[in-house]
Amino acid sequence: MDNVAKQDGDTIQVLDKGFVSLVSHMGNDLMVVNAARVSFNKKSTQITEKDAKLIGYLATHKHWTPFAHPQITLHIKAPISIRTQLFKHKQGFVENEVSRRYVKDEPDFYTPDWRSAPTNGAKQGSEDFIEDIIINDFDRMYNRVALDALDTYNALLRDGVAPEQARFVLPQGTYTEWWWTGSLAAYARVYGLRSDPHAQWEVREYAAAISNLIEPLFPVSWKALTQPLNTGDGTV
Numbered sequence: 001m002d003n004v005a006k007q008d009g010d011t012i013q014v015l016d017k018g019f020v021s022l023v024s025h026m027g028n029d030l031m032v033v034n035a036a037r038v039s040f041n042k043k044s045t046q047i048t049e050k051d052a053k054l055i056g057y058l059a060t061h062k063h064w065t066p067f068a069h070p071q072i073t074l075h076i077k078a079p080i081s082i083r084t085q086l087f088k089h090k091q092g093f094v095e096n097e098v099s100r101r102y103v104k105d106e107p108d109f110y111t112p113d114w115r116s117a118p119t120n121g122a123k124q125g126s127e128d129f130i131e132d133i134i135i136n137d138f139d140r141m142y143n144r145v146a147l148d149a150l151d152t153y154n155a156l157l158r159d160g161v162a163p164e165q166a167r168f169v170l171p172q173g174t175y176t177e178w179w180w181t182g183s184l185a186a187y188a189r190v191y192g193l194r195s196d197p198h199a200q201w202e203v204r205e206y207a208a209a210i211s212n213l214i215e216p217l218f219p220v221s222w223k224a225l226t227q228p229l230n231t232g233d234g235t236v
Contacts (some may be wrong), residue, residue, distance in 0.1 A: 012209040017108045017175055018077045020209040027070030029055065029220040031183070035066035051134045052220050067185035067221060068092060072214060074180045078206060079110040081172040083141060085194070085203050092186025097178035100167040104157055113146040114138050115201065125198065146171060184218055188225035203206035 012021040033044050033051045044051050058066055078086070098109075105173065115208055118125045130138075150171050156166035169225065183192075187210060194207035215222045 010213065012024055012210050012212055014205050016111055018079070018110070018206075019075075019213055020206060020213060021075040022213045023073040023075050023179060025070070025072045025217050026028075027184070027218075031070050032058070032066045032218070032221050035069045036063070047220060055220050056224045059221070064185045065158070067188065067225065068183040070131055070184040070218060070221075071181060072184065072187060072217070074179065074210065074213065076180055076206070077175055077177045079173050079202070080176050082200075082202050082206060083176050083178065085149075085200065086180075086190070086206065087192050089182075089186065089193075092189075093180060093182040094179050095178050101162075101164040106150070106154070107170060109150075109171070110173045110175060110202075111139065111142065112173075112202075125200070142173075146173065183212070184221060184225070187214055188222070191226055 012020050014020055029047050029051075030044060032055055033047065036054060036132050037043055059062075076083075076086075082096070098129055114130045116128060149171050152169045156169065159164065191211050192208050194203045195211070196204075199207070211222070211226065
């Protein structure tokens with residue numbers, strides 16, 4: 001559909017109003033290699049073919065601790081329901097989110113490209129995108145509810161209701177933002193699960209954006225973690 005991720009430097013636009021942005025990172029492929037080689041009291045000064053082979057071996061055989069030393073911080077804007085899916089990943093992550101207990105700025109809302117309900121008894125997921133003209137009716141209904149929620153939210157704030165309670169009226173399609181810091185190993189797990197064809201389409205878009213930002217920073221490790229290959233015996 002039209003929600004194709006667009007990259008601008010270290011920021012990738014996702015969905016209609018979301019994004020994934022690189023804040024900072026620590027380490028590189030060499031850090032992974034040397035974290036593994038320290039077991040033998042050895043150290044590399046640059047990535048060689050032998051080092052790449054070692055990285056592949058570590059990833060293939062699930063030796064994840066060397067990949068836990070590099071850290072990446074991302075700034076993400078996503079609908080609340082997508083944030084909830086991503087926040088299920090706890091190991092190796094910390095997050096700090098915009099709090100509507102404190103801020104009163106007008107929120108953004110995600111307008112989906114509508115998909116049909118799952119078939120064959122599936123209890124979650126969706127089928128293909130709906131191309132019929134009826135989607136105009138879906139947009140009108142959805143936008144009406146979103147605008148009603150926004151009007152109510154603003155009215156509650158104007159009448160002196162605490163922001164921490166006024167926010168209850170906002171729908172799941174409301175955008176939120178957070179900083180997300182995690183290890184290379186942790187982000188690889190997120191990508192592996194959330195890029196799966198069975199994952200929700202919207203969360204797959206975020207997984208792709210995360211991958212596109214991290215891959216240039218750790219090209220050897222990211223390939224090994226996300227495209228496991230038989231890389232040999234891992235001799236150090």
